[in-house]
Amino acid sequence: MRPDQIHPEHYTAQLQAKQASLSELMADLELPSMEIFESAPSHYRMRAEFRVWHEGDDLYYAMFDSADPRTPIRVDQFLAASTLINELMPKLLAAIKDVPVLRHKLFQVDFLTTTTGEALISMLYHKPIDDVWNQAAHELNGLFPACHFIGRSRKRKQILTRDFVMETLTVNGRKYHYQQVENSFTQPNAGISEKMLEWALDVTQGCSGDLLEMYCGNGNFSIPLARRFDRVIGTEIAKVSVNSASLNIAMNGVNNVQVVKMASEDVSAALNGEGELPKALLQAGMDTLSPSTVLVDPPRAGLDDGTVELVRKVDQILYISCNPETLKRNLEALSTTHKVTRFAMFDQFPYTHHVEAGVFLERI
Numbered sequence: 001m002r003p004d005q006i007h008p009e010h011y012t013a014q015l016q017a018k019q020a021s022l023s024e025l026m027a028d029l030e031l032p033s034m035e036i037f038e039s040a041p042s043h044y045r046m047r048a049e050f051r052v053w054h055e056g057d058d059l060y061y062a063m064f065d066s067a068d069p070r071t072p073i074r075v076d077q078f079l080a081a082s083t084l085i086n087e088l089m090p091k092l093l094a095a096i097k098d099v100p101v102l103r104h105k106l107f108q109v110d111f112l113t114t115t116t117g118e119a120l121i122s123m124l125y126h127k128p129i130d131d132v133w134n135q136a137a138h139e140l141n142g143l144f145p146a147c148h149f150i151g152r153s154r155k156r157k158q159i160l161t162r163d164f165v166m167e168t169l170t171v172n173g174r175k176y177h178y179q180q181v182e183n184s185f186t187q188p189n190a191g192i193s194e195k196m197l198e199w200a201l202d203v204t205q206g207c208s209g210d211l212l213e214m215y216c217g218n219g220n221f222s223i224p225l226a227r228r229f230d231r232v233i234g235t236e237i238a239k240v241s242v243n244s245a246s247l248n249i250a251m252n253g254v255n256n257v258q259v260v261k262m263a264s265e266d267v268s269a270a271l272n273g274e275g276e277l278p279k280a281l282l283q284a285g286m287d288t289l290s291p292s293t294v295l296v297d298p299p300r301a302g303l304d305d306g307t308v309e310l311v312r313k314v315d316q317i318l319y320i321s322c323n324p325e326t327l328k329r330n331l332e333a334l335s336t337t338h339k340v341t342r343f344a345m346f347d348q349f350p351y352t353h354h355v356e357a358g359v360f361l362e363r364i
């Protein structure tokens with residue numbers, strides 16, 4: 001998304017257009033009426049990545065249009081990004097402009113911020129970063145005491161203080177705390193994340209028994225949903241996210257959730273009866289889990305066939321999707337055994353054609 005594509009005055013119209021195109025895509029399926037969750041029209045993204053462009057003595061943040069990838073578009077402020085990112089953008093450039101070791105061959109800056117005012121700034125270089133850089137970066141950090149800095153070059157990641165932020169989300173008045181690590185998956189729009197979690201709690205009100213959660217990330221859903229269930233087992237492929245999830249579960253005082261590092265394809269194969277249960281699943285107590293509900297939040301590719309077969313065995317399915325095309329394909333496959341009883345659109349990515357959807361399915 002380019003900065004010139006963000007027009008808050010057009011937000012409502014673009015949201016309606018998204019709703020219309022999602023309705024059209026899903027028209028062949030029997031779905032209940034769509035619940036719409038709108039985003040804040042500006043300052044909704046907690047993270048943003050910018051290229052850094054050097055022109056003589058000047059350096060500025062830049063983005064590129066995919067139709068013209070050679071021409072940088074100068075970005076001094078970025079309305080989609082959090083207020084904190086917008087505050088930090090000019091201050092950071094001003095602080096490094098006259099420090100050659102910090103500005104030389106700097107080609108990208110990534111910001112990760114929280115609603116609680118924390119910021120992690122990653123500076124990416126086309127040169128090796130060394131002790132001289134490290135010294136200068138510590139001095140820079142002294143000017144931004146509330147921020148955490150990381151330097152990255154081809155084979156080196158230099159963490160000055162830490163490589164994560166701590167986010168707090170408020171869900172139905174309760175506060176949940178999450179570690180979010182640099183470069184690991186986190187929902188970009190914190191306000192919409194809170195609405196997604198409230199919706200998930202709402203649709204699972206009548207649920208009881210156990211929950212199997214696949215693609216659980218850092219425990220974003222697992223932690224608030226834990227109180228609806230006796231036991232929860234979450235599975236996730238990324239080690240960093242699994243570690244965060246374990247920390248987040250403990251930090252939020254939740255004691256009925258276990259997380260296992262495993263690809264969904266392997267979880268499905270094991271639970272579909274192809275061979276013995278792997279040790280990691282046994283250790284988490286999967287042999288005694290009897291899920292009444294399964295939650296899936298897959299990447300854009302959606303659910304593979306084995307995972308569709310697995311979720312089909314469970315009475316209630318909560319499916320969070322960032323790609324309506326693959327969601328539709330999976331819903332068509334599940335329509336022989338399940339009926340969609342709730343359907344929501346979350347505007348996680350305003351001013352883009354991307355849509356986040358939630359569906360709750362119950363056995364026919």
Ligand SMILES: C[S@@+](CC[C@H](N)C(=O)[O-])C[C@H]1O[C@@H](n2cnc3c(N)ncnc32)[C@H](O)[C@@H]1O
Nearest residue numbers: 185215216217220236237238263264297298299
């Ligand atoms: C859309 S994110 C959702 C994460 C989490 N539910 C949240 O709300 O933050 C998808 C997650 O699936 C994980 N993932 C991707 N491919 C996977 C696979 N084949 N098996 C298991 N997890 C996978 C990613 O690492 C990522 O954490």
